[in-house]
Amino acid sequence: DTGVSQDPRHKITKRGQNVTFRCDPISEHNRLYWYRQTLGQGPEFLTYFQNEAQLEKSRLLSDRFSAERPKGSFSTLEIQRTEQGDSAMYLCASSLGTSGWGNEQFFGPGTRLTVL
Amino acid sequence: GESVGLHLPTLSVQEGDNSIINCAYSNSASDYFIWYKQESGKGPQFIIDIRSNMDKRQGQRVTVLLNKTVKHLSLQIAATQPGDSAVYFCAEPPKGNSGNTPLVFGKGTRLSVIA
Numbered sequence: 625d626t627g628v629s630q631d632p633r634h635k636i637t638k639r640g641q642n643v644t645f646r647c648d649p650i651s652e653h654n655r656l657y658w659y660r661q662t663l664g665q666g667p668e669f670l671t672y673f674q675n676e677a678q679l680e681k682s683r684l685l686s687d688r689f690s691a692e693r694p695k696g697s698f699s700t701l702e703i704q705r706t707e708q709g710d711s712a713m714y715l716c717a718s719s720l721g722t723s724g725w726g727n728e729q730f731f732g733p734g735t736r737l738t739v740l
Numbered sequence: 741g742e743s744v745g746l747h748l749p750t751l752s753v754q755e756g757d758n759s760i761i762n763c764a765y766s767n768s769a770s771d772y773f774i775w776y777k778q779e780s781g782k783g784p785q786f787i788i789d790i791r792s793n794m795d796k797r798q799g800q801r802v803t804v805l806l807n808k809t810v811k812h813l814s815l816q817i818a819a820t821q822p823g824d825s826a827v828y829f830c831a832e833p834p835k836g837n838s839g840n841t842p843l844v845f846g847k848g849t850r851l852s853v854i855a
Contacts, residue, residue, distance in 0.1 A: 666831070667843075728789075
């Protein structure tokens, strides 16, 4: 499968624990995006990378959240001291990121986080 | 707040009928719009996009119409099939940017196809 992959697909954790999610983008894509989606809502942007550089962080990304893309390939999203409000689907997407219009963002299947 | 939004949260159509899903936007400078389909348990999947210099764009069984006067776009699905059952989102880049930036999504419309 050459699409975007995410691991794990599901994560159940207790409040206060740390969790880390991984995203493997399509190999030639240099842009990588993290979104969060709660039930009945559309995805909301969290942060994105151009190669290894983190270009932008949403105000939704509190200081408990950190994302990295150390080698410009896979990315990790860590949530420290999880809260029940962090329960959501975390989606990763990647795109070619070339100039111009219409660089389609390809989404992975998401990691569903449940904080008890 | 969000600049894209949906008129209806749910839509039920008979198999074989045409479906129309609507979306309103508020930023008159918006220049690029994308429709995504999200099936249960999956990430969103790109369907079709349109730039503001176009009024209409057609794909396979899908057509997107853009009315800049009333800041409204619609997704039309011809001969709706059971496999079209999903949540459909319109999305746009913020601040009139191109598609190479994070997207702002609307809340979505759930399409249910009745066999």
